[in-house]
Amino acid sequence: MTSHDDHRPEELPTNTPHPETDPTTAEPTAPEQDVPTGADEAGDDWLGLSSLSVWANTAIVALFMVPSAIVATVVLVVVDQPLWALLPLPATGAFIALMTYLDMLRLRAVRYRVTADRMEMRSGIIAKAYRSIPRERVRSVDVAAPIYVRVFGLCTVTVGTGEKVGAGADQLKLEFVTAEQGERLRRELLRRSGTAGVSETSAEGEDGSVDEDGVELARLNPRWFAYAPATTATFGIGLGVIAALVGANAQSGGHGWQWISDRAGLPGGQQMADFVMSQLLLVVPLFLLGLLLSGVVILLLAALETWWDYRLTRESDGTVRLRRGLLTSVSLSVEGRRLNGVVLHEPFVLRSVRGASIQAVATGLEGGDDKKTSAKSRLSPAMPRSRARTLGAALMRQERSPLDVPLAAHPRAALRRRFTRATFVTLAGVALAGGLAWLHMVATESWWEVARTIEENVIPIPLVVESVEATPGWGWFALAIVLGVLAFWYAVGSYRGLGHGLHPKYLVLRKGMGVRDTVTLERSAVIGWRITRSPFQRRLGLADVSATTAAGAGMYSALDVGLGQGLAWADEAVPELLAPFLERPEGAEATEGSRPAPLP
Amino acid sequence: MSNDALRLRPPNHRVDRRAVGWWTTQALSVTVVLTVIPVVPALIWEPVRFWFLVAAGVLGGIGLLITAVMPRWRYRVHRWEITDTAVYTSSGWLWQEWRVAPMSRIQTVDTARGPLQRAFGLASVTVTTASAAGPIEISGLDHELATEVADQLTDSTEAVPGDAT
Known part of the structure; x- marks a missing residue:
């Protein structure tokens, strides 16, 4: 899930607007002025955000502030301070009006356009900002619509590039545009004109409709939710709930428990404890059951929110598109060429019930760290392993699935x-x-x-x-x-989890006991090798052989592989790269662990 | 343990001999700082003096040992090579690392000289690729050679088209 509120343009305007030198667009406050009707194909005029976005922001602020203002008023009336009671509501009103005004200024300042080869965005009134991304650098387009934005028919568009310039600098965010505009941007930005290798059947020209969906790779099966509670967190979250209750009780000096027992006519704490001690055999299992149940419920709800209406499709231009979400509906598009592989993700508990999920190894999906990258790359909920393998194979479009390649064991x-x-x-x-x-x-x-x-x-x-x-x-x-x-x-x-292998187009790596990840990575996406050896590994003739890549986590390693075995594997995976730096002491045959099949 | 199989050959060039001096100075200064930290309270606080001095002694001893061993060891390991198609380096001492990056995937080439490196007439060349695995660094080169290497790398990467991802 993407965060949507924390990325406001920093330069909130605090002054009256400049006469903006934008002759092309009318006042965005005029309703519906901003909905483009296919007139910008020439790519000349600048577009604004949707004027409704001000109201979306106002609504969310009001939703939080007005009730508390009302409560404050009531409280002040009750404690007999009628004069003060006049204050909260008007103050809140003024505050909201101010916020709305500022937001309106921000909205007025933001302009974006998509030209033949760039996407540009201007923002800010006092501190003007101009950002421009070459369209060929656009790797992913993320369209998210939290519920309070969706009721206004709006959405957030985040355009990701593969650049690693610094946190946050690699993306461009529009808050908010209309849903149609978001959909159009998504299509346009990932559609290349000059890219070879992508069969471009421009079936969807100007229709702008969402009907043309391309090939459906996966669709939510409600039964998959049964896998949702199969995580180590089940236990942890349940424990957290109980601990929170207990903590709240302890904070109130045990009054909470007293209050409940008074209401419900329960016996007091001491009697309770005596009773409990006498029935220890009954209580412990009940306690654990409660733990488990609360965990299961929470995980189910989380899975429902995240994966409701899940659909994964490949569109006619090769773009892979993920749609999901109940309260926050998310649409994530990854250019097909940038999807360099998949991860078959099997945490221990999920693995023991024969479940798995699929993640993308793609450029442009990086989060700040490995964990965020992994969360951003999820392409499927937990599902049966066989289904996940099929989905992985479908994503890679190979006749023989790289996930089925036999893996060589490590020494x-x-x-x-x-x-x-x-x-x-x-x-x-x-x-x-x-x-x-x-x-x-x-x-x-x-x-x-x-x-x-x-x-x-x-x-x-x-x-x-x-x-x-x-x-x-x-x-x-x-x-x-x-x-x-x-x-x-x-x-x-x-x-047993360790393994490495080669597919004609992909290299395959597997590792992990707590979380077992089987990674496939396109051999053409490897941009270097890194071999590390600790003193212990040198003594045992082992090494960690890692392929570096621009996609996903940036580096994927074969851990504790035999040095000769690992080098032979790396050399075969990317033939011309490592060969000049290898030597064969007495012309011996390399320990061949992985035999790639003939090209399909 | 198939040691009769493939092996990595060491890259062609060693780093500059002066790098040994640079590493020694570096290790020595870290050792001195770490040793002085427990000595200060030992001087002003009578009751715990013994234990702080022991700590200082242990830290100093380990530091001196590293100072004696590490630079020479590093000098044996640190090597680099640039071919028409790739950059190849080895580095480390106890934990060792070999890196290969093809010329076509190099994004930027920088040289850097810290004050200490400058005192020894040395410089580092940093080669960045699009991977999150971190840049490749050739440290302890003669500073003129470093500039030359960086120029050569820049020229050859510019000759290769593509956006290096």
């Missing part, structure tokens, strides 16, 4: 490295357990008393300290052993 030494790490984790766990067991032993009756008091103040139903006190000292070591087993299981899993 056993990679497993040994993971075992070493697991051993360290286990040792740390045992050491910690020893320390805790020792503390457990020296802790006296009075200490337990203190701990219990603390817990009683924090949680309405104290459980933890009691059960800890009751556990014998060796319980800590049992926990350490469980941790050790988990660590080694994780090590084996992450070794």
Whole structure:
């Protein structure tokens, strides 16, 4: 989801407008003046934002401020301050009027146009800003319409380029234009005139309608929402809800609980605790169930909001278009040429129920960091894995799906490295357990008393300290052993997750245990190699071989691959690049892990 | 562990010999600063003097060890090469890195000289591509050579069309 409010042009005008030297456009406050009716194909005249956008902003400000003003008035009347009570509403009104006026000035100053080879935007009255993006640099067009904007028939258009000049400098944002204008911009900006290789059937000329959708790659299946709760966050979010309730209760000094129990005729806290302790076996599962349920509900709602009305299409010019969203409807278009691959994204919990989702590896979808990039690149909700694989294959338009390429395993030494790490984790766990067991032993009756008091103040139903006190000292070591087993299981899993392979057009990489990502990256999109070796890797003959690219996360790595194996793979993936820098000591055959099939 | 298979050959050129002096000075100054930090409270605060001096000693010892070993090691590893088609570098000491970028994907070429580098007559060449993996840096070149290299790179990248993404 894109944020839509935080990118206002900074130079809010604070003065009366200059006589703008814009002879072409009339006053934008005149209603419907701004809807272009196909007259700008010559690309000469500047367009303004929709005049309605002022009202959208006013409405949202009013929606938040008027109710609070009314509440303030009522409160002041109640506390018998009638004179003061006259203040909030007019003040709010004046404030909103001022905001509206300023917004109107901003709106009047913003002008944009799309010419044959550039998109230009002017803004600001005092500090004038002019920005211009060559159209060939436009990589993605993001059309978003949060609900309060959508009721006015408006939308936000964000034009992304692949530049990495600095945060925020790589995009151009229009807030807001009419929905038709947004749709037109989306189509126009990604339509190249001189691009070879893209079959341009200009079926949609001037129709401006949304009917011509191209090939549908995926459409929401409501059953997929069943995968939504399958995340590690289920537990975390549930825990967060409970903790928040408990925290609120503790903040009010337990009054909240008292209040509820008084109303509902529930027994008091002490009786409750006694009752609970006697039924511990019942309460713990119930508590966990509550945890799980609240998590499930929240995740379902989030998935519903994000993925409602999900559709993924490829339009006639190769542009891939994503549409989704319930309250904020989002339309994201990525130029087909810039979609350099896909990621099959399988977090552990989702993977264990045979689900997966698809993300794009595309230029122009970068967020500030890897996490934002990954969020921006999502092309599908969690869906059955087989469906996700089909979708990935359809996106790459290959006869034989790169996701089906058999992957070469990494050397056993990679497993040994993971075992070493697991051993360290286990040792740390045992050491910690020893320390805790020792503390457990020296802790006296009075200490337990203190701990219990603390817990009683924090949680309405104290459980933890009691059960800890009751556990014998060796319980800590049992926990350490469980941790050790988990660590080694994780090590084996992450070794099994490692893999690399080659498709005639794509290179394929897989890694991860907690989150397993299978990345396909077009071989022609590789813009360099980076090989790193730690002292341990040098000893074991391993290396991390990474392909650098302009798309997606910028770098995709084959971790702990055998040096010879990895270099052979890299050399084969991009033939002319690495070859001059390789040497074959005694002309030995490279360990061939990945055999690309003959070209289809 | 297929060590009989492919290997990376080291790039052709070493960096300037003066880089050893530059790295030594760098490491030494960091060591001095880190050692002085715990010495100050040790001087003014009697009861904990011993422990702070121990900390200073440990930091200083590690720092001196690194100062003695790292520059020579780096000098053996740091190398660079520019062919008609690509830039190839190796760097690091304990953790080592090799980078290759094709000429056609280079976006910008810069040279930079910090005050310390200038004192040794050195300069760095930074080669940026469109990738988020970070630029390729050849540090510790003779400053005239660095300018020459940057010019040569700029010329050859300009000869290649395309927007380097």
